[in-house]
Amino acid sequence: MGAYRGRYILALGLWLAASAAVAEGTRANGAPLSAIDWLSESVTPAPRAARPPAPPVTGVTTPEITVQPLDGPSPDVVGLLPSDVTGLPTTLWSSSPEPDVVAALRATPVPSLPALQEMLIQLMLAEAAPPAGAAPAGNLFLARVDKLLQMGALDPAQSLIEASDVARPEVFRRWFDTSLLTGTEDFACTRLNAMPAIAPTLATRVFCLARAGDWPAAALILNGALSLGAVTPAEEQLLTLFLDPELAEEEELLLPPPATMTPLDFRMREAIGEAIPTATLPRAFANADLRSMIAWRYQLEAAERLSRAGAVSENALVGFYTLHVPAASGGVWDRAAAVQDFDFALKSGGTDAALNALPALMEAARSAKVEVPLARFYQDVLTQADVLRAGNAAAFAMGLLSPAYEAVAAAAGNPDSHDALLVAIARGQLTEATPTDGWADNNFVAPIQAAFTQGEMTSPARDLIAAGRLGEGLLSAISAAEDSLTGDPATLGPALSALRSVGLEDVARRIALQVLLLDRAG
Structure with a gap:
């Protein structure tokens, strides 16, 4: 039994060392692990062995070179919708510098108009060449997944992840969390056990062992962590109650609310009878309430x-x-x-x-x-x-x-003056002479009319499109159209004009109709 316990404590020590090394390396440049702050820290990649410093070399001129990774194609190419389905070229992102695309995507709000939502999801799932200077880490791929998670679209996010290399730590942690919220965590735990290159964190390992019914092993790992002083009081309380839910009832323990709820915390709290209402959590957590047990x-x-x-x-x-x-x-x-x-x-x-x-x-x-x-x-x-x-x-x-x-x-x-505008937009026959009498108090009518009658209009989106940076231009148009609902209605016209300039006439018409028919402004 002592040797059995010792193996788990040794393994725990290796996990902790890996976690510390990764945390130090990942945050050394101040970059966040993800734009999604509620992701579980479920895995940590093993730290690379340090190399001895090389002796200095003098008198050599180093030419400027471009480095291309040789370990396979960029993860950014992964998509679910081919070009003949989306109507978008595979060069969607290729003329844009990777940092610019990632920043633009993270700045794009979750739209309130269904036509904009559909367009954004299509952009996230489109098959396309990677952006200029794409890093091997697949930063755009991760940003696309994160945007789907932010929207709460876990099913397409999970499918996109599974089309990629799930064994990559930053991909797996997103896949593990979507699995927790969609009720497929047993499959994710099984995959985790089959991927020795990924080191699960303490909480993940305890959770997966318990889900597999190996409660003694889960308890040994937790006890080993406690003996090493490697667990915070909050972690100790949650993991202890998760392994022994009756303890909470016997001692009437109540867990304090966490600063940030992760899917792993959410599921463990649910297991001990302290479920948190998803209405108070980020939208993605609502997927947990779609399960048949709810x-x-x-x-x-x-x-x-x-x-x-x-x-x-x-x-x-x-x-x-x-x-x-x-x-x-x-x-x-x-x-x-x-x-x-x-x-x-x-x-x-x-x-x-x-x-x-x-x-x-x-x-x-x-x-x-x-x-x-x-x-x-x-x-x-x-x-x-x-x-x-x-x-x-x-x-x-x-x-x-x-x-x-x-x-x-x-x-x-023969529609009346109110419906005439809607009919003209739907038919694609809006002119300056179209009656708008029934819309006198609507601030969106003039921008919509301008977009369909004045030809191409100047806008940041149009400038990006003209520069060959189509994906960025479409993100800019989405942001401008959405911002018009809560800010200046005049920004709607140039956004619609930009979409029409690249052949997205159907999208532009549906946006215009939804702006007028749905109560999303304000």
């Missing part, structure tokens, strides 16, 4: 929260709305009832019944700000001939928010 109400609230950021599909959202029969009223229950009533009307009453139920569905969608996902889901219904001819205001508005907005506009007939 109460339906919390599943619904999490699905709506993630849907507002474009992080879950419309199929998943409607699936949660229709999972059970609401047992109460008010709030999310009323929204679930409205979706179920509309579904029932479609199946049992036909077009007339569906049109009667549609206003309640639209009102429910507006209250949760999920109009576009529901419009996408019910697109086939909204474009049926009987619905298009009915002149139903809710059907018209939801139809314009769906991918079939052109068909809806084409069936509009």
Whole structure:
């Protein structure tokens, strides 16, 4: 038993030494490990052996050279969407210096408009050549993953990570955390045990051993760490309670809230009965409430929260709305009832019944700000001939928010002065003579009209595109369009103009329609 315990303590000492060496080396230049501050410190790469200093050499002139890593292609090339799917060239990033691209991406806000969300996710998943001077570490790849994590889009983030080299420590720690929040942590722990090149940290090792049912080994590692004085009081309390949850009940212990909640802390607290509500945590944590073990109400609230950021599909959202029969009223229950009533009307009453139920569905969608996902889901219904001819205001508005907005506009007939602007945008026929009488108090009408009638407009996004830095230009346009909602509406026009200049006409129209139809300003 002593030799068994000694092996674990020795292994623990090696982990601690590796952790210290990596922490010192990683932060020596002041660079953060990640733009996501809630990532778990789940692994530490083994420190490299120090080399003896070489003797000085004099009298030699060293020419300027360019170094190209020989250990394989840059991780930045990894993507899930080929060029023929996105319509974006593979040179998306190649003319931009890597530090500029990474900085621009980290500065890009999570958009509130669905069209901008979809565009940003597409940029993150696009297959493209690496930026100029790309480092072997794949800094742009990591920044793309981090942006998806920031949006709460864990499923695409996890797929993107799994298309890369998961054995790289900075990639694995992101994969491990997405696994913790999506309920696939057992697979991640198994992979961790099969990758000896990665050194798991103490908490990760204890967690994975316990998940595998090897509680004695987990306890030995923790006891060894305690004997070495290698655990902080907070870590000791959490890990001890995780291995012995009954202790918390016997002594009525309450853990103090951490300065920063990580997915590993979150799951261990959940295991000992001290779960933290995800509504108070970064958006990505809401994915943990989508698991089947979670109460339906919390599943619904999490699905709506993630849907507002474009992080879950419309199929998943409607699936949660229709999972059970609401047992109460008010709030999310009323929204679930409205979706179920509309579904029932479609199946049992036909077009007339569906049109009667549609206003309640639209009102429910507006209250949760999920109009576009529901419009996408019910697109086939909204474009049926009987619905298009009915002149139903809710059907018209939801139809314009769906991918079939052109068909809806084409069936509009002779719209009034309010709807004429929406129809003109949807048809791509907006002119300076288009009536805007019904939009007198809307500050976005003039910028939208300028974007579609004045040709190319000067903007930072347009300058970047003209310089061949397309990816940066698109990020700049996304930021400008989003900023117009909370700042100067005039910035919307140049952003839309920049998108149209590179052939993203559909995106520009959908942004304009969503700005006018959705309440996202302010």
